[in-house]
Amino acid sequence: MKWSEIPIVWQVCLQEAWAAYSVGSLPIGAALLNPHGEVLLRERNHLADNAPTGRVGNNQLAHAEINVLLQLDRSKIDPHPCTLYTLLEPCPLCMGAFYMSGVRNLSYAARDPIAGSTNLLGKTPYLSRKPIGVHGPVSALEPAIIAFQVAAHQSRFAEQDFPEFYAFWATLCPTGKAHGITLYQGGELQAAAQAGLEIEQVWPLLVPPHE
Secondary structure, eight states, X not given: OOGGGSOHHHHHHHHHHHHHHHTTSXXXXXXXXXXXXXXXXXXXXXXXXXXXXXXXXSSTTOXXXXXXXXXXXXXXXXXXXXXXXXXXXXXXXXXXXXXXXXXXXXXXXXXXXXXXXXXXXXXXXXXXXXXXXXXXXXTTTHHHHHHHHHHHHHHHSOGGGOHHXXXXXXHHOXXXXXXXXXXXXXXXXXXXXHTTOOHHHHHHHHSOTTO
C-alpha cells in the first residue's frame, strides 16, 4: 500500500508512531475521531521521553492510547459516538482505560499476540455492560506495522530476553517479522530517524517485499 492510499487516520497514527520511534520510545500512535471522521485528539507512546503537560511520559504507563484518552474532556466531547484508533491492539492497561473512558468504538491496525486484550470484553459483568464495537486488524497495513514493531524491539531489547514475542510474530506474520529483523540489522530506520526524515519518506522502507 502506497502512503497516498493510507486513510488519513492511519497516517496520523503512523506519524505519531514515527515521532515515538525517533526519540527511542516504542512506535505506537493513536487518535480519537468523531463520527464525522475529524481527528479530535492524537498522541503517542512516551515510554522513554517526556510528554506534554497533562499526559504521561518516562513511565511504563505512558502508552499512546492512555495519552489520547487523558486529553478527553467530557464537557466538550461526547465520547460515546467517537472511535479510538491505534496502530496496535490495546494491551490490558489501554483496553481498561478505553472501556472506562466512555468511547464506544475501537479500531486497531495490527494484532498484538502477546499483550493484545480485546478478548477481555465480555469476560466480567462490568466488561459486558457497554455496547462496544471493535474493528481490526487492517490486513493491508499489518505486515508493515509488525515489521516496525519488530525493528523497534530489536533496537531496545535483546531477542533472547523476549523469545515469545518473536515466536508469536513469526506465527502471526512471518513476512513482517522477517522484514523487521532485516530493517534493524541494516540500520535503515535508525539512519532515517537520525536524518530527520518524515514517515511519508520512511513508509516504503517499512513495507515488506512483495506486500
